Amino acid sequence: MASTEIMTVNMGPQHPSTHGVLRMVIELDGEVIQKITPHIGYLHRGVEKLSEHRTYHQTIPLTDRLDYLAPMSNNLGYVLAVEKLLGIEIPERAQTIRVIMAELTRLKSHLVWIACHALDIGAMTVFIYAFREREMIMSLYEKISGARMTSNYFRVGGLSSDVYDGFEKDVREVIDTFPGHFDTYEGLLTKNTIWVNRTVGNGVISAEDAVDYGITGPALRGSGVDWDLRRDNPYSGYEKYSFKVPVGEKCDTFDRYKVRLIEMREAVNIIRQALDSLKPGPVLADNPQVTYPPKENVYNSIEGLIHHFKIASEGFPVPEGEVYQSVEAPKGELGYYIVSDGGPKPYRMRIRPPSFVNLGAIEKMAKGSMIADLVAVIGTLDIVLGEIDR
C-alpha cells in the first residue's frame, strides 16, 4: 500500500502567475489542493493613513496607484465621494468625459487581465496581442492626461483640463478597431481545446457563495448574479447609456472569461454613445471655493494666482459628515468611505478594494482542484496586489 502524506508548498511571492507579490502556502495531497493560506501584505503603502495627512486634492494622485491597471476608475470613485460630501454638481461635459475615460480604463484593465490570464494557462499569442492593443489606450491616456499610467486627471468638481482638439476622432479610431481584436482573442481561445479543458468546470463558486464571500464585478456576474453598479446605482450619468450586463451560468472560470469579453464589447458601445452625446461646455463646476481657477487667470492676474495657491496649499473645508460612494471598477465594487470632521483633510478614508475581498474566496474556489488549476483561478479573479495591500 502506498502511503500518502500532505506536502506544503510555497507559491510566490515572485511567482509569475501570482500577479504581484502574493504568497500562498498550499497544502497538497499529491497534486490536489487541501488548504490554501494566502499571505498578503508586502507593499505597505499606507494610502489610507497618508490621506489623513493630505488635503482632498492632494489625495487624488495616491488613488491612481491603488489599482495601477485602472487608475482613472480609482480617481473617479474618490472624486465622486468627495463631491458627495460637498454636495456639488458637476457639468455635463465633465461627466461624459469621465464616463469615456472610465470605460477606456475598463478596456485597458481587461486587456491586461486577458493577457495575463491567457499567459498563465500557456497562451502567449493572446498576451502579446492584448498588450499591443493596450498600448493604443495608453497613448490616449498620455495625450489626455500627460501620463501613461498614473493619470491624475479627474479633479473634485470636474477635470484637470478639457480634452485636446481631435480627441473624439482619436478615440473613435481606436475603439473602431477593438471589435475585430475581440474576435481575434475569441478565435484563439473560446473553442481552443486546451483553453476549454483548463477553464470549464474550474474554480466553480455558486451565486449564493459568491455573494456570501462579497465577490463583486465580473467575477460575481460570472456566477450568474445580475448586478452592476453602473445600472443599479448609476453615477456620472450612466443611466443615459444603454448597455447589456452579461451573466454566466456555470459559475466557472470559462464563464468569467466570457463575461469579461462581453463587457469589453459593451464598454466600446458605451464609449461610442458617450462620444455621440459629447457637447461643448465647461469641465469644472462653478464653485470657486473648491475648484482651481482657469490657468490663464493664474498666469495673468495676482488674484488668480492667490486663488490657485490657497486651494493648492490649504485645501478647502468640507462639511462634517460621512459618505460611502462606490463605482463599478473593472475588478468589482470599488468604494470610498470618507469621514469628514469639517476640515480640509479627510478625518478617515477607507477604501473598499474589490481585489482584496475577491481574493478572500480563493480557498473556496480552488480547494479540491489540482495545483495547476490554481493558476487559472488566480487569473480569473484578476487581482492587483497594489489594491489589496493599500
Place this chain on the structure above:
Amino acid sequence: MAENNRAVIKLKEKFAASILDVREFRGEVTVTVAREKVVDICRFLKESLQYNLCTDVTAVDYLGKQEPRFMVVYNLYSIPNKDRLRLKAGVPDADCSIDTVSCVWNSANWLEREVYDLMGVQFNNHPDLRRILMTDDWVGHPLRKDYPLQGPDREPYKGRLS
C-alpha cells in the same frame, strides 16, 4: 427621511432598545446600534431584510473627539432591493472588542482581520483572527490616530538641510 427607511422601521420595531441613533446625510442612512446586539441585528438584516452583501467592515478612531473611542462601521447592500444601509457600533478603548459577524457573512472574515490588524479591535469568536497586512510580530496598529505617520522610532522628515 431616515425614519421612512424600510430597514429603520423594522429595526425600531424589533430592536428598539438597541438602536442608539439614526441619521441621514446626503441620502445615506446610518444606524448606530449597541455592540452587544450587533450579531442579532446583522442576522435579522440579512435574513429578513435581504441585506445579502456585506460590502465593507471598517473602523474609525475618534481619539479624544468622542466616546467610545472606536466606531466599527458595516456598509451593507441588498442586491434584490438595490439599497444601502450603514450600521455602526461603538467600541470603548478599555474593552476593545466586538462580536464577529463572519458567521453571518463570510466576506466579514478578511475585512474584520484587517480592522483587527490596523485598528486593534478584537473580534470575539472570529474563526481565524490573525494579522493580515502586517507581520505577526508587528507592534502597534498603524491606522490608530496615536500611531505616528512616519512609523515608530523615526524622526519626522524635516525637509532638505542645505
